[in-house]
Amino acid sequence: MATRSLWRTRGKLAVAAAALLTGGATATVATSEDPATALKLCTAVPVRLYRNTVTAASIAFDYEYSLWGLSEGSVEKAKVKHEVHLRSARKLQELCFKNGGIYIKLGQHLGQLEYLVPEEYVQTMRESMLNKCPVSSYDQVCEVFKKELGETPDKIFEEFDPVPIASASLAQVHVARTLDGQKVAVKVQHTHMTDTATADRATVEVLVNTLHGVFPSFDYRWLIDEIRESLPKELDFLVEAKNSEKCLENFRKLSPHIAEYVYAPKVSQVFAEMMFRHGFVHCDPHAANLIVRPLPSGKRTILGKRKPQLVLLDHGLYKELDFTTRFNYASLWKALIFSDANAIKENSVKLGAGEDLYALFAAILTMKPWNRIIDPSVDHLVIKGNDSERAERQMYASQFFPQISELLRRLPRVILLMLKTNDCLRSVNSCLLQGSSVETFFIIGKVSSEAVVEAKKLQRKSLLSRLDVLLEEILLEVRLLGMQIALWLLHLRRALTG
Numbered sequence: 001m002a003t004r005s006l007w008r009t010r011g012k013l014a015v016a017a018a019a020l021l022t023g024g025a026t027a028t029v030a031t032s033e034d035p036a037t038a039l040k041l042c043t044a045v046p047v048r049l050y051r052n053t054v055t056a057a058s059i060a061f062d063y064e065y066s067l068w069g070l071s072e073g074s075v076e077k078a079k080v081k082h083e084v085h086l087r088s089a090r091k092l093q094e095l096c097f098k099n100g101g102i103y104i105k106l107g108q109h110l111g112q113l114e115y116l117v118p119e120e121y122v123q124t125m126r127e128s129m130l131n132k133c134p135v136s137s138y139d140q141v142c143e144v145f146k147k148e149l150g151e152t153p154d155k156i157f158e159e160f161d162p163v164p165i166a167s168a169s170l171a172q173v174h175v176a177r178t179l180d181g182q183k184v185a186v187k188v189q190h191t192h193m194t195d196t197a198t199a200d201r202a203t204v205e206v207l208v209n210t211l212h213g214v215f216p217s218f219d220y221r222w223l224i225d226e227i228r229e230s231l232p233k234e235l236d237f238l239v240e241a242k243n244s245e246k247c248l249e250n251f252r253k254l255s256p257h258i259a260e261y262v263y264a265p266k267v268s269q270v271f272a273e274m275m276f277r278h279g280f281v282h283c284d285p286h287a288a289n290l291i292v293r294p295l296p297s298g299k300r301t302i303l304g305k306r307k308p309q310l311v312l313l314d315h316g317l318y319k320e321l322d323f324t325t326r327f328n329y330a331s332l333w334k335a336l337i338f339s340d341a342n343a344i345k346e347n348s349v350k351l352g353a354g355e356d357l358y359a360l361f362a363a364i365l366t367m368k369p370w371n372r373i374i375d376p377s378v379d380h381l382v383i384k385g386n387d388s389e390r391a392e393r394q395m396y397a398s399q400f401f402p403q404i405s406e407l408l409r410r411l412p413r414v415i416l417l418m419l420k421t422n423d424c425l426r427s428v429n430s431c432l433l434q435g436s437s438v439e440t441f442f443i444i445g446k447v448s449s450e451a452v453v454e455a456k457k458l459q460r461k462s463l464l465s466r467l468d469v470l471l472e473e474i475l476l477e478v479r480l481l482g483m484q485i486a487l488w489l490l491h492l493r494r495a496l497t498g
Contacts, residue, residue: 048099048196093124100169114423116404119394130288135164141174189235208220219406221409222409239316247318251278271421275321276451280320285425288313291313294309295309319418327452330449331448337381345359357406360404378486379438383430449479456469
């Protein structure tokens with residue numbers, strides 16, 4: 001009886017959701033200046049909402065039915081829960097691919113939320129969302145060209161490869177040659193994005209609001225505001241071009257010590273410089289948007305190896321940090337690196353975490369429990385990437401889910417995007433190093449500390465206050481030297497012990 005009731009509820013939810021949005025379809029088409037586009041929108045929204053509702057109800061039913069009557073903490077329940085997690089993750093994966101567009105972007109981000117969702121979801125999304133994005137046909141590419149430029153690619157370029165070299169959630173890239181002989185990469189938006197971006201936004205909004213109504217602790221309504229603001233910018237390639245130019249100009253002006261790496265500053269240091277010095281941050285640095293290649297100039301290290309160059313792709317999603325936010329965020333990371341509990345609390349509160357959730361905020365940023373965060377050892381923030389650490393993170397994620405939801409609700413949106421950037425970089429770091437390295441945190445500590453000192457220099461006007469900053473700068477150099485020596489000793493100990 002309970003099973004039939006659940007299935008009936010699922011069916012009612014799906015039909016009601018589709019009917020709700022279909023009801024306004026006729027009015028929308030009738031009042032729209034572009035009836036053809038409006039008709040596509042009114043057709044897409046109910047279909048997507050129906051898929052969302054059926055998938056959500058199916059997942060909810062699977063958890064309820066499969067785990068019914070199993071003892072908490074038993075081996076059997078753990079085994080069944082793992083199987084349900086896997087099934088549910090694959091259902092979400094299928095939903096993302098069917099809907100496409102921002103659903104794929106949401107799936108990509110889900111694959112980086114180790115502190116919030118079960119490991120089965122993380123792994124499923126990571127394995128598929130970055131390298132299996134849909135591809136638009138050449139006919140669809142021509143359709144976009146005609147709509148935007150009035151001509152097909154063969155009329156605009158001397159050469160245009162109809163087969164894309166890469167495809168992402170919102171667009172794909174083709175190799176072409178201009179009429180003056182220059183080889184270029186041409187980014188072409190998927191045709192369906194123009195028609196379905198509004199539909200995707202509407203269905204996500206309905207889904208999030210509905211889930212919050214049913215489960216009040218699931219409050220992700222801030223996600224709606226973020227999508228509403230960021231999606232139009234990501235779909236405007238003129239904005240992306242300006243972001244790319246500004247990003248490179250910032251490195252030339254504000255980070256001249258790595259100005260040689262104009263298109264590809266050094267790995268790890270890039271985003272520290274952006275966040276703590278530039279205040280203009282690339283907020284979508286997942287593995288598919290980062291390429292490491294040998295430095296084109298051919299320069300080599302003292303060991304004879306060619307120096308690396310990091311190529312940043314996809315400049316559609318950037319966020320600007322005002323002076324105060326940038327200063328507080330840099331101060332927080334400085335405090336995290338040097339295990340300064342009082343400064344961690346002070347700057348977490350300033351950034352919006354509150355007196356009650358500052359420790360949780362620090363834990364999400366570092367993926368470490370509080371006792372490790374304030375541990376003074378040089379490698380206290382290093383993520384080993386082993387099963388024990390992953391199990392511990394999953395336990396904390398489950399135990400503190402309501403608090404995590406509340407923290408994400410109260411943090412300013414700009415900090416939420418810094419968390420997203422942090423998640424992306426941690427995921428890339430994990431793939432490269434199977435965890436993280438002490439050197440990564442040394443770089444973060446150095447850049448964040450220097451950014452704090454630079455900001456204080458701008459604020460202090462009197463001679464006495466400037467002397468205070470000078471003293472702080474000297475002490476900082478001593479601390480960084482001590483940290484560097486500790487790193488060398490740590491490497492030496494590891495080398496001697498095998």
